[in-house]
Amino acid sequence: MYHSRLLSLSLLPAVSYTQLAPIDVREATISSLHGSLYSRLTTCRDIVSAFVARIERFNPSINAIIALNPDALEIADGLDEALSRGNTTGPLFCIPILLKDNYDALPMPTTGGCLALNASKPTHDSPTVAALRRAGAVILGKSNLHELALEGLSVSSLGGQTLNPYDFARTPGGSSGGTGAAIAASFAVFGTGTDTVNSLRSPASANSLFSFRPTRGLISRAGVVPISYTQDTVGAIGRSVVDIATALTVMAGVGYDPADNVTSAIPPSVAGADYTSFLAPGTPTSLNGTRIGVLEGFFNRTSSNETDPVNQAMDHVIVMLRSQGATVINITDTSTYNATAISAQMDVQQLEYREMLSAYLSSPNLTGIHPATMPELYHTKHEFVVSPAQYSYVETALRSSTANSSYSARQTLIANLTRALHATIVSNRLDCLIYPEQKNLVVPVGSPSQSGRNGILAALTGSPVITVPVGFSPSTASAPIGIPIGMEILGLPWTEGPLLRLAQGFDDRLHARRMPVTNGLNATVEVTSAYTEIPHITPLKNIPSVYPLGVY
Numbered sequence: 001m002y003h004s005r006l007l008s009l010s011l012l013p014a015v016s017y018t019q020l021a022p023i024d025v026r027e028a029t030i031s032s033l034h035g036s037l038y039s040r041l042t043t044c045r046d047i048v049s050a051f052v053a054r055i056e057r058f059n060p061s062i063n064a065i066i067a068l069n070p071d072a073l074e075i076a077d078g079l080d081e082a083l084s085r086g087n088t089t090g091p092l093f094c095i096p097i098l099l100k101d102n103y104d105a106l107p108m109p110t111t112g113g114c115l116a117l118n119a120s121k122p123t124h125d126s127p128t129v130a131a132l133r134r135a136g137a138v139i140l141g142k143s144n145l146h147e148l149a150l151e152g153l154s155v156s157s158l159g160g161q162t163l164n165p166y167d168f169a170r171t172p173g174g175s176s177g178g179t180g181a182a183i184a185a186s187f188a189v190f191g192t193g194t195d196t197v198n199s200l201r202s203p204a205s206a207n208s209l210f211s212f213r214p215t216r217g218l219i220s221r222a223g224v225v226p227i228s229y230t231q232d233t234v235g236a237i238g239r240s241v242v243d244i245a246t247a248l249t250v251m252a253g254v255g256y257d258p259a260d261n262v263t264s265a266i267p268p269s270v271a272g273a274d275y276t277s278f279l280a281p282g283t284p285t286s287l288n289g290t291r292i293g294v295l296e297g298f299f300n301r302t303s304s305n306e307t308d309p310v311n312q313a314m315d316h317v318i319v320m321l322r323s324q325g326a327t328v329i330n331i332t333d334t335s336t337y338n339a340t341a342i343s344a345q346m347d348v349q350q351l352e353y354r355e356m357l358s359a360y361l362s363s364p365n366l367t368g369i370h371p372a373t374m375p376e377l378y379h380t381k382h383e384f385v386v387s388p389a390q391y392s393y394v395e396t397a398l399r400s401s402t403a404n405s406s407y408s409a410r411q412t413l414i415a416n417l418t419r420a421l422h423a424t425i426v427s428n429r430l431d432c433l434i435y436p437e438q439k440n441l442v443v444p445v446g447s448p449s450q451s452g453r454n455g456i457l458a459a460l461t462g463s464p465v466i467t468v469p470v471g472f473s474p475s476t477a478s479a480p481i482g483i484p485i486g487m488e489i490l491g492l493p494w495t496e497g498p499l500l501r502l503a504q505g506f507d508d509r510l511h512a513r514r515m516p517v518t519n520g521l522n523a524t525v526e527v528t529s530a531y532t533e534i535p536h537i538t539p540l541k542n543i544p545s546v547y548p549l550g551v552y
């Protein structure tokens, strides 16, 4: 799109390139890559080349990437040069990452997966992207998302449909589904996402991954295409607890940001925290003596082949907890904890979307030809994914604002729900609440919506959540090792550190994460010579006919 040199050049070896032992980046972690790099078994250019080779080989199967960063190799060379001088500052030194394509990052457009924003170019990195870069990360490219992050199916007018790497007949969850699918397939070490209701947690759950949704206010959302002032958060999705703890440390390191005034809430006790200090990799983290609440209202007890595997995986977790000496407390208040009812009565996205998106689009920090307001965006000649649910959402948002009387009424209900949640946790002396991210397996491609998800509780109450893999469904014809199942671990505000520690405790017992094997995704990709140029990736236009492209 923004890169015109020829793909064939990428096959030429670099003049100065010396081949070291080929690096296997399947399931690579920050620590495994640093081990190879700092013992001089590999170079940063090799590491970046190895991930790019996986993307070239496998992206056509899962369609998770919108664009690669044409600067990625130059950045790697700069880091190799710094390494040769012994300068390896930064916890993400040479760690390849992907950004959901609603984060501003130079030199790429920020499309939101939307054809109407294909040329929309930021003048600055978002503060979180700048922090990731300062920590040494190599931004490999941009991942697909549900168009403008408005649903959980991960289909967009610009990026097409991303497929679940564990089952090509299913969606990867969403809206950060490109990041989820890409990280599951080892296209990078971790990736960023955003979460207005479910969007960092549903892709983690559907792709056997870990993610954090931070406490509202912990991380600046500036420079990220917005939906909702109340509900939006930014975060990361990765393959291990310690990797997402490192990502959280770096992203939260932005601290107070006048460009996003919710960050004024950060208490001094967590400012500048190192979240990896809550973890002790190598030694099992004990769950003995913990008090874990289970939200009964967030299960679907109607037996079916789509719900039973989720309930069985959660039963297994509860048996494990009891055997480890944890106390499990059944929270049976299903009238307060009813995700369907909470969403219907309290969700405020549609009232905030127009004002928030218009403010982003009209910023002087956004250049390139692009609509200047939210109504202008939807009234361009460009086409959008218009499933029936999304059509009605946008139609309502075009007519709504925070001046609607329902806005303050909903905010009052949110405040009450938040008090009820905190009372549940405090009165039962709970370390956390657990429940499945989704009551059923992630839905097939072509479904009308990503039904059964439980993300709304944290989204409205601003609570932190760590999502962890807890198992798989039985295998099916299209899912050779089954379909992944994930669990949310929710706590009081600002308890990210203790929640990560609990997540580590769960994972030390469950070891549920597995790499996908569909269509050979588990194979190594030989890199015979490092890339000299980043190849151009074109998203597939594989949009299912049930999500027609149309105009508003």
Ligand SMILES: *[C@@H]1O[C@H](CO)[C@@H](O)[C@H](O)[C@H]1NC(C)=O
Binding pocket: 082, 085, 087, 088, 089
């Ligand atoms: C080390 O690298 C960082 C960033 O890569 C740079 O800002 C710093 O100046 C370098 N320090 C030295 C001593 O070269």
Ligand SMILES: *[C@@H]1O[C@H](CO)[C@@H](O)[C@H](O)[C@H]1NC(C)=O
Binding pocket: 001, 002, 118, 119
């Ligand atoms: C954006 O799309 C328009 C057609 O709708 C096309 O003319 C233009 O070249 C595209 N811009 C970029 C940067 O891809």
Ligand SMILES: *[C@@H]1O[C@H](CO)[C@@H](O)[C@H](O)[C@H]1NC(C)=O
Binding pocket: 229, 261, 262
């Ligand atoms: C915080 O930011 C929002 C959105 O930019 C704005 O509407 C609000 O007035 C700001 N509040 C304060 C106290 O500055």
Ligand SMILES: *[C@@H]1O[C@H](CO)[C@@H](O)[C@H](O)[C@H]1NC(C)=O
Binding pocket: 305, 306, 441, 473, 476
């Ligand atoms: C559940 O059964 C339906 C109908 O037979 C089938 O389409 C679907 O793939 C099954 N799901 C799983 C996870 O086996």
Ligand SMILES: *[C@@H]1O[C@H](CO)[C@@H](O)[C@H](O)[C@H]1NC(C)=O
Binding pocket: 288, 289, 323, 324, 325
């Ligand atoms: C948990 O701790 C208690 C008290 O320290 C101890 O008696 C018990 O054996 C422990 N349980 C497990 C499963 O380790």
Ligand SMILES: *[C@@H]1O[C@H](CO)[C@@H](O)[C@H](O)[C@H]1NC(C)=O
Binding pocket: 294, 296, 318, 328, 329, 330, 331, 332
């Ligand atoms: C909680 O109680 C319900 C019945 O009210 C029961 O079906 C469920 O299994 C219980 N959960 C736990 C974790 O004990």
Ligand SMILES: *[C@@H]1O[C@H](CO)[C@@H](O)[C@H](O)[C@H]1NC(C)=O
Binding pocket: 335, 336, 413, 416, 417, 420
């Ligand atoms: C506040 O929440 C509690 C617990 O769910 C509920 O019983 C009560 O009716 C709510 N109050 C209002 C005014 O919505």
Ligand SMILES: *[C@@H]1O[C@H](CO)[C@@H](O)[C@H](O)[C@H]1NC(C)=O
Binding pocket: 334, 335, 338, 339, 340, 341, 344
């Ligand atoms: C949850 O709320 C929905 C919608 O208000 C309602 O249809 C359903 O019966 C409720 N479920 C429970 C268990 O109360």
Ligand SMILES: *[C@@H]1O[C@H](CO)[C@@H](O)[C@H](O)[C@H]1NC(C)=O
Binding pocket: 124, 125, 126, 127, 223, 259, 363, 364, 365
């Ligand atoms: C533009 O971006 C810079 C860097 O993130 C930020 O400091 C500035 O506040 C932004 N300006 C506007 C108008 O958003």
Ligand SMILES: *[C@@H]1O[C@H](CO)[C@@H](O)[C@H](O)[C@H]1NC(C)=O
Binding pocket: 350, 351, 396, 399, 400, 401, 404, 406
């Ligand atoms: C906000 O008010 C407008 C105008 O009365 C109405 O059309 C719209 O449906 C309202 N939005 C919501 C979410 O209630």
Ligand SMILES: *[C@@H]1O[C@H](CO)[C@@H](O)[C@H](O)[C@H]1NC(C)=O
Binding pocket: 300, 301, 302, 303, 304, 305, 306, 307, 340, 439, 440, 451, 452
């Ligand atoms: C519960 O699961 C059943 C069977 O899969 C499904 O028909 C029903 O719609 C689900 N209910 C909810 C509230 O998700």
Ligand SMILES: *[C@@H]1O[C@H](CO)[C@@H](O)[C@H](O)[C@H]1NC(C)=O
Binding pocket: 517, 520, 522, 523, 524
């Ligand atoms: C990939 O997975 C398949 C199916 O589980 C297995 O037979 C094969 O050995 C695996 N290949 C590698 C390279 O791990």
